[in-house]
Amino acid sequence: MSASEVAAGVTAYWDSRAPHFNGAASHVRTPDLWEEVLAAAFAAGEPKDVVDLGTGTGACALAAAALGHRVRAVDGSAEMLGVAREAARHAMLDVQFVQTLIAEAPLEPASADIVTIRNVLWTLERPAEALEVARRILRQGGRIVVSDGLWSAAPENRSDYAAELARLLPFHAGLTEADARDLLTEAGFTDTTAWQHLFRTPPYPGDVPVFVLSAVKR
């Protein structure tokens, strides 16, 4: 399978899941929990330029906009973005959504103070490439906020990608905090800090080990 076939397979999967994705989603059940933890991880005293990579139905983008930031958000799936746009409209939040693959995102270098990427690294064939994009679009001193989990710990939270697609994704079983720290360091980020201890209740069912890490572009 070529890289573009992998991306097309992933996009088609999320297009088909979009109508039901928000049904039991953690950010819909407990939006305040996520807003609190993301606010701490952002460590932003004033409105910032935020980009959400792989925004899906807009969880991080909407939380960032609710915190008063200027938000752009990209995703490959038109259907996921349709749900995100409707959620933003309903919440009267201003987010600029763009349908594009992360690797092809038309985002100016050094145009963001904060980049979020939640629950996306596990579904990428080349997760390091997404972190390179994040690094390129961040300003000096900007921060990336990465969240993901070890999804194999709770089968009910796992994707049901076709086997030939799943085996091309290096973190299809999910990521540990240590995996993410290594990826961030390899991508040139520093000052990696964990925030998941701030969740007052576990954000996902099934005791999935999850992390929220921030790191800085020096």
Ligand SMILES: C[S@@+](CC[C@H](N)C(=O)[O-])C[C@H]1O[C@@H](n2cnc3c(N)ncnc32)[C@H](O)[C@@H]1O
């Ligand atoms: C598990 S969902 C997470 C959505 C959202 N970040 C959240 O935390 O709820 C993964 C999302 O990543 C998107 N995605 C996966 N690979 C992508 C790529 N290469 N470029 C853009 N979006 C991608 C999918 O379309 C999907 O919406």
